[in-house]
Amino acid sequence: MTVICIGYYDKFSRFFLDIKKQLKASHVSSLNFKIHSIHLSGFIYTLCRLQFSSWIPMRAWLLVQYKKQFYKDIIQNTESFKGIPYWEYIKFHTALSTEIPKDSLQLQALAYIDIFDKIFKKEQPNYLLTLGDSRLCVEIAVAIAAKYEVTTYYIEQGPFNTTFFDQEGVNANLSIRRNYSTKLIDKSQPNYEPLLNPNSTKYNRSPIYRGLDFLTAALLENSPLYPPDLKYTDVIHNPINKTEKLKNNPAGNHYSHILLALQVPRDVNMIYHSPNFKTHTEIVSNIYSNLPEGKQLVVREHPLYINKYDESLYKYIIENNILIDNFTPLDQALDSAEVIVVNNSTVGIEAILKYKTVVVLGNAFYDNERVCLKLHDKDQLKSLLQGAIHYKTKKAEIDTFKSILFNEVLLEGSISDKELRASKKIANHLITHQ
Template structure:
């Protein structure tokens, strides 16, 4: 069995190394692994363990066949660069031509390898960024079975044959739960926050070589402006080095860098009659690819500010990695409305439990709110939306009317619990890829066994 993998960073490579050891232990047949490391941190990990790995930027070949390949794959190329293209445009940059060239170079390098190696399985980290998208495209073309890997909610893992995020194959049966199943779910509901496990980086010793490759990875993601044209465009996130470094420092001492207005607006009382909106990181597949109704969180906040149900306040929870970093217009909207406040410093679970309604685009907070028996209104697409357990945005109706109706509506709690039980105990895999002590997902064995 020949398996090709794609990994991003050191923690991904560590987990895939663990999976590969587990696969070798499960199967007696001949096995070979072809690891593609997107960033140097992942490549360095594999090499330090004497594991074969190809670093993505060594996969670049001459583009002498550029025009021929572009004509052959033109429609596919536009789709392959889609996520990266949208990411750059969020920062006012158009990198489509460079991304097309990079996509062609990847295809020119990897297509002969797919033909020669005749892979059986691809285990892919996600399905949106350019290099994984190219590998997935070729896997489909050459009938290679694809297993998609993604971190799940509640410190779990998702492995799926169909995709990630809203594209997963999970389809709940909504069978009525037995008494023992109800008790099992209730036990999980009461204890899931106490099941936190130690992460590997707390004990991981970072020598000079590891630190160098981590820094190099950061440099490739956020290159200085004078280097951006010389470095691989698909590895760049959008921010330049100076801006990214400033944001990194700002994140570590965020309280000192927040404006007085933002700090002032965070004085919230959970005794208030409120609905809560949860923001996400804008440059993320969940928002870029799975948010058909809105182009920015500023747009969402603006519409929400005009649609607050009568007698209610709107609390807004920023993503912890993006506090104080959204568009300035978003903060102007919040600070000009006395009925809107930020709620970043209180307990997440308390904020959810005391709310009248949780509004999300497609955040994992949505599934946690369902677990905590709260009504959830979704603005985008997720694995838990449009399945009868959430209230979902209708772009044909005014938002204020929808929110008002949802507050007074009831949801079938038995249906929600059936959905949650099946999702948590049958679909999700135990363990998270960043845990210090990793857990081998039995589901992977089952997926491989079908091969």
């Protein structure tokens, strides 16, 4: 069995290595298991354990230096290379920042096509395992896998200490979103009752690995020596905003309020899966200006981005005396809200499974109108919020959705658990479907 893996950080390399361990324990013959990491921490983690390791963006960057003129000629003369439309796969990174030159990303894309085409020809893998379904490197690897008819599985950290495992994608690309009605009819799969928020001990992750990521970015990011598809992709690029400090108000003290949960501002969910809004300032201003009469808006920032959103957001919040609550425990904040509004963050599914009224502004795997209120057009926002006040959640529908979700695309156990469980299930799946 040959497996090609693409991950990001050290914790993902650890997870992949455990899949390899489980495959070996099952006596898989002639196992060829290789991990390619997007960030330095993942590369170093695997390398330190004397396993095959590749820092794939740097490998592509070095290839660009060697074949730059050849690649430039391709860019000038054609929009595809080896059957792959390379220009389609730079969209995520151009949306991250206008400071990343498009030509640099196109050159990097061509190098990835060269590298993965060679890998898939030589290795003839049975599977491609990727963390997520976006980023230049991942999208091109998936395209090459499709070219050679290699089965791809997508992995992502899930809610409630779970792991997403799906053959179509993650986030809004999960298979459950497209074929929920089919799953609803299919009763052949055995069901189990998932345990939400189970207690699990996390492994003792060394800060050195991620420290290397931050240090490398700080030293090299503004230089031409840093791969273009690594630029502006980490939380380090959102420094503390210097706008006047906002007052935090415990949500439990508010009467009849609508809770708006913000999310990571520059990630795949905002770039690929947010057709109605492109910034959090736009989201907050539209929700506030369309609030039902007598209702109060409470904003909750993503824990990694407290005071790190655009200055325009905080200016709007201050000018309109909007309450912000970051420190009430999330469970309590959800319980105390009359309505929860999300763009497409995982807070949405957590609220839905609490039988709360949830308004979904963007595209998400849980935006099924059996279990939430979905915004299809910005012009509908006022009426949708008004309807949310009187909306009665359908508990039976939510229970069915929950059962299908946990039986079809979620595995018990988190990627960062001390004792990994999801990796064993993935290994078993690879063996039984070979």
